[in-house]
Amino acid sequence: MQTTVVTGDITTQQVDAVVNAANRAMRGGGGVDGAIHAAGGPAVLADCEARFPDGLATGDAGWTTAGEMPARWVIHTVGPNRHAGEDDRSLLVSCYARCLGVAGELGARTVAFPLVGAGVYGWSAEESITAALEAFEGMGTVVEEARFVAFGEAAYDVARQALGR
Template sequence: MEIVLSTADITTVPADAIVNAAHHALRGGGGVDGAIHRAGGPTLLAELVERYPQGLPTGEAGWTTAGALPASYVIHVVGPNYTAGQRDPELLVSCYVNALRIADEFGVRRLSLPAVSAGIYGWPAQSAADIAVRTLRRTASQVEIATFCLVEPRLFTAFGKAAAAEE
């Protein structure tokens, strides 16, 4: 799988599927989650309410169609909240593994991703980047191109180091 680093807004990058860093309730929110819901439109929330009325636990993933986004699907992963004490790296690994599992179910070849949990959830940038890149590189998947959309310079730098270390 080719890993591409971009500073583009994830809601503007054409892909087969977009990964959303979601709150466990799956009802939209701030940051990447809010941006994806705003750009995708109300169908995302309607599908989430119908498909996942109780939300999802941390580390799990669900999906919706993409509404007005430049993709076919949105894969919603519930990242661990480091600030709130959810610091088990396996929870973050699980987000990416489950995202790839769903991507493979839908035949996704081009996947756009954020730095799950590295924003408001406070996961340290380099650790988040190392886990993300290592997990994508070491997990068997049909995804051919994974584009990390990293608008914050600290995340772009961290993912650049992680990608170089995993080559």
């Protein structure tokens, strides 16, 4: 699997699936979650309500339609909130592993990832990207490209350095 990094808006990526850094309720929120729900339109929320009436557990992932976005699917994952005392790094690694697993179940060949947990959940961009790379290492998948979409130059530089580019 090829890993790449770009800067930009995850909601406009021309990929099979985009990953949403969601909250447990899966009813929209701020940051990446809010942007995905806004860009995807009401179909994303309706699918979240139908498929995940009780939300998702931290470290887990599940999919919905992408609604009006160019992608076909949204893979939602709930990262650990360090500010709420969830500092178990294995949950962050699990987010990425579960997303890759769900992508494989869907047959998605290209997946755009945000830096899960970075930002309001208190993990650094470096911690997030290294957790992703740890999850991806040796994992068999049909995914051909895992694209990290960094919001801003600072996150881009951290991700690029971690990927050895």
